[in-house]
Amino acid sequence: MSDSLQTSPQVPQPSQPPLEPRADVIHDIGYRHYDGARLGRSYATRSLFLLSLRGSFGLGRSIKSKILPMALLAVISLPALIIVAVAVYTKMGKLPLEYPHYLSIMQFVIAVFVAAQSPVALSRDLRFMTLPLYFSRPLTSRDYVRAKFAAMFSAMFILTALPILIMWVGSLLASMSFGYNLEHFAYGLVAAALYALLYSGIGLVIASLTPRRGFGVAAIIALFLISEAVSGIIYGVLTVKGHDHAAHWAIMINPGSLVDSTVTWLFNLRRQGLAGVPSTLGGYLFIAEIVLLAAATYGLLVRRYRKI
């Protein structure tokens, strides 16, 4: 660049270059180009899925963000553990309740989890305006929705399948009928998957509408509470008036009972609580509604993120 005026120093060149094997050297730690692998869209989608899934349980985040999801995992598993403990101790021949029915009792915990964690999955990116950074990369908005939906579904499935798994393991420990329990454990898993599918779809759609986490949480919990209450009132009124079968139509507006009733009817399980379908046609309609709701929420999400 520039040298001083008084002296114009020439860098002294050694007359004979040293021949030792270990030469003195200055390594270049300047900018390096990257010519390694670029794994593209599907890898990026998978990475986003994994990160979001871990994020649903607060893993890799602060202790504070771990408290609620971990507590909910504990809350949903604890009764199952107690049931198992009692069953083993008293040498019951059969679990006191159906696997899917356990989840219907725990609906509130599932709703709290989805209300608390779907905003975590989506609101942050909206609120801190991180989305343009994703979409300036190979990842598309569809990939983003796919990763987030899959992550939320998986998180919910872990939450719902865990107590079912505990119950099944318990049934084995208590030496109950292996075949019966395997079959009903599978029904339980189907119920768990359906809860996960419906709840995460509904939760994510609502969360995607607001960058404010608080609003998202409140809106989701309100939706589940209101739908349960309204469905309960209609059910009650119709039952009192003697329309016992028709009363089951009210279940269509309550996602939790919808899954419970459908699974109970589909696998011909013992009816417990409200669970039940108005008719065979009603059963098919319930299935159709679940499929439709899942598809619609996914479609809405794709639409929501198309224009970013």
Added chain:
Amino acid sequence: MTTISIDRVSRWFGNVVAVNDVSMTIAPGVTGLLGPNGAGKSTLIHMMSGFLPPSSGTVTIDGVQVWKNQQAYRQIGLVPEREAMYDFLTGHEFVLANAELHGLPDPGAAAQRALATVEMEYAQDRKVTTYSKGMKQRVKMASALVHDPAVLLLDEPFNGMDPRQRMHLMELLRRFGADGRTVLFSSHILEEVEQLARHIEVVVAGRHAASGDFRKIRRLMTDRPHRYLVRSSDDRALAAALIADPSTAGIELDWTEKALRIQAIDFYRFTELVPRVAKEAGIRLLTVSPADESLESVFSYLVTSA
């Protein structure tokens, strides 16, 4: 011709001192109020406009206290930084509402005149929501001008404007200054201050750091060597002649620029030395350029020495 005087003014919010013992006089013409983010520029402007009382000291307009003085408010127009405008109004309605708030005898005519001044008549019937940043700024200005104030105070008026909008606003402010109004605008972008105002007031961390023409301010900083870039027909010979004089502290040959970089410790002696020495030695001077007289370096000196 109206003058604002700030006399030993401080303003604190709880324990936070936003403005700390500042005295300055804002005379007719365009003045730039310059300072880093959070230096207290907005607080100063709010006190000048009568929005905020000083915690101590006085702000006067032509000798009359500003705070809680209807008479003074009539002479002041404020263009705030924030954009909380009534989006459901049209530009005209917005300006008219302000004219009515001022209780002007003919608000309609006043609004029309103000909109004409900022050349916004063509869009006055459109809703404010449809305006660009530059248009919003001009409508805000029209509402500040609606009562024909002698003083116009603008808080960061150029924020987010594109070059054409900038130039438009600068022309407007220059015109107001030339008309004899007292115009003060705040900024932390030196480029725009340099283009618009020769007189600057610098605030740093709530203190009044400097006042005047920034080149003159630079010359007052005798504790900093002046840096010069000089090109000539014979750089080495010139360098040899200059280094012999005690007014220079160091000279460097810059190979990439093909020029001399000189540190001068005595500004006046050095500037007289250069042409004289060059003439005596028969060296042709091609460029003599102060390398740190820009507002940028003046500003960074002021900020870092604070």
Added chain:
Amino acid sequence: MSVITTDNLTKRFPRVTALDRLTVDVQPGVVGLVGANGAGKSTLIKILLGLAPATEGTARVLGLDVATEGGAIRERVGYMPEHDCLPPDVSATEFVVHMARMSGLPAAAARERTADTLRHVGLYEERYRPIGGYSTGMKQRVKLAQALVHDPQLVLLDEPTNGLDPVGRDDMLGLIRRVHTDFGISVLVTSHLLGELERTCDHVVVIDGGKLLRSSSTADFTQVTQFLAVEVTDKQSDPGFDADTALRDRLTGDGLTTVPDGSRVLLVELKGDETYDLVRDAVADLGLGLVRMEQRRHHISEVFSTRDDDTPADLTKEASAHV
């Protein structure tokens, strides 16, 4: 090879034309983009990233067609948005590693490149602390780092100096120069401040109302004029002496044409090399100090002021409010 080429690129919205038959050819280097406000700028960036279709015309980035090869473009391009885009509760390291993986870098490479890139943009110990506590300047560096972490061939920097104070601004501009000179990455940078672009860019593209106003090298924009700007000090020994008038009279007497330039600067028409000597001798003989003597340059801003139509530019600029 051209970094960006557009041919008749047009984007129309129902109420406004954001880009109007834009044809430019951007070569490697640091290229400034100015004047494209609001709709025009964000639309252009979206089109270049292959995220929005053009109404008419074509554009290629790094030789790839934006209409059909958006994915490949986004793999090779980095983007730094104008607005805040950083979550406050994670560290710069975590965030940039995540963004590197979103660009397709394997986990190990993402970590190593993040460490290197954060160092190159000048983030050291802070990198492990949550971003929420960073200064504006540090946040801008993180934004730049996430745009560079996957070693793109081109970065689009949208108003990178926005919100920075003068010192931070200088640092950022220096960093942008280095992105090209040291890292070998081409840069497209937008700014409202023309002086900033003059200092930083090799080439500047000026858009006005969606149309191309001018695209040339910075050297062309800032060519020297045939005027010498001369400024002298007052006489220290005789403060009453009117130095400016004396100098002007002397130079006029020498047969030179002079124009006062508002303040204390005198513009002297350059008639040949002797003009330099005449000025030198005049100042020396009068015993004045020579504050400056430099050839006046043109400025980019002149392309805005020399346009003949003087209709308020906002007529065409309403774009930003609509989109």
